[in-house]
Amino acid sequence: MMRMFLRRLRVVIPTLFLITLLSFMLRVIIPGGPADALLGGSDNPDTIKMINERYGLDRPVWEQYLSWIGGVLRGDFGISYATGLPVVDVIAPRLASTLEIVGFGMVVSLVLGMAIGMFAAIKRETRVGRFVFAASGLGVSVPVFWISTMCAGIFGAMLGLLPVNGYVPWFSGVSAHLQSITMPVLLIAVPPTAFTIRHVRSAMVAALDSPYVRAARAMGVSSARIHFDLALRNAVGPVITFIPFLASTLVGELVIIDVVFVLPGLGASIVDAVHFRDFAALQAIVLLLAVAVVMLSLIADLVLTAIDPRRRKAVS
Structure with missing residues (x-):
């Protein structure tokens, strides 16, 4: 090591x-x-x-x-x-929302992406599996600024289900805080989740079609053990190497998410610094x-x- x-x-x-x-x-x-x-x-x-x-x-x-x-x-x-202030004092207060949204977005992307990608690989020959694969392609290609604006307008402005303006810290109320970050976290996770689904599906399909899995099936090994113990274990490695790319994708979406939802994060700081x-x-x-x-x-x-x-x- x-x-x-x-x-x-x-x-x-x-x-x-x-x-x-x-x-x-x-x-x-x-x-x-x-x-x-x-x-x-x-x-x-x-x-x-x-x-x-x-x-x-x-x-x-x-x-x-x-x-x-x-x-x-x-x-x-x-x-x-x-501002005339030390840069550390300017950006330090904005790290909390950025770390939280990026962290939760990465967790959502990995959990949903691995679960759905594994399901799509197992059901790859069915209509449901092909639909999931096609939907993941749509998730990769849809621009984040478009889907963020649409969701903010529909679920926030029209239906009033979730707030779309500002960041509520933890000490102001757990419920209000979770509501303020729910939509940004889910939307920032859309493209990374779609990438993860396709990545995991490809790795799982390669593992399921490998000779050792075919030998395990011939020996009567249960499907659950084949899927979770053999195929998924070999698919974890490519997913781990994919995590840095996942993080860079989330970081790249920060500017859009911060601007659309008026969040005090580093994305908004980048816009202010350029301006x-x-x-x-x-x-x-x-x-x-x-x-x-x-x-x-x-x-x-x-x-x-x-x-x-x-x-x-x-x-x-």
Whole structure:
């Protein structure tokens, strides 16, 4: 396991370096600057020079990067150009809703995706199995912004079944809190669930058609044991490797979900940072999300190595 961890670090460390470099380059490739945002488009050269000197934007790019990455390693992401507060104080209060919605969305995607995908694989020759497979294709192709807007309008505005405006914290009431996150969690989980269904179905079909499963059937092994003990066990590995992609899909949908349901999450922070050209906050959010996906990928590889004897043998 330690050997696998060290081998993966040789890939993770350069990847993290490239992530920091690309995150920092956001302030270079996005047109405009903090002076434009703070001055409302004023072209007073003295004021622009003063603002650039205040935030260190007059220094060479490589000096700005070294200063920024040094602060990141100390937990200091700089000062928000829009609010004048430390970036940590700006984004920290928004982590709660993001972590909760992404976490619940991942759980829903994995549980429903594995259950429905397994059912579709077992019933692959029936009309129900083919319908589930076709419906999962529809779930992959339907845009999140469209289905979110439609559900918010129908179930929220028209029927009034669930709130669609704002986030209610836990301490304000468990029932109100759960109602405020139910629709965002279910909608953010739609594409990942559809991807998981198709992924699990393909892995299960390959396992069910394998020689060892046919031999088990010939020996009289029960269907339940074949499905759960043999086929599903071999389908778990591909699902574990799929989890980082699942997380990146959920992260990509954050902006849409936060905007549609007026949630105080990191997705809404990205929109605000782009609007106000708050490069410090935007860099920090992009960096945190990218690092989270990379670390999740590392954890998935380690877990897969721990449960798969073939990978342990290959590493050793």
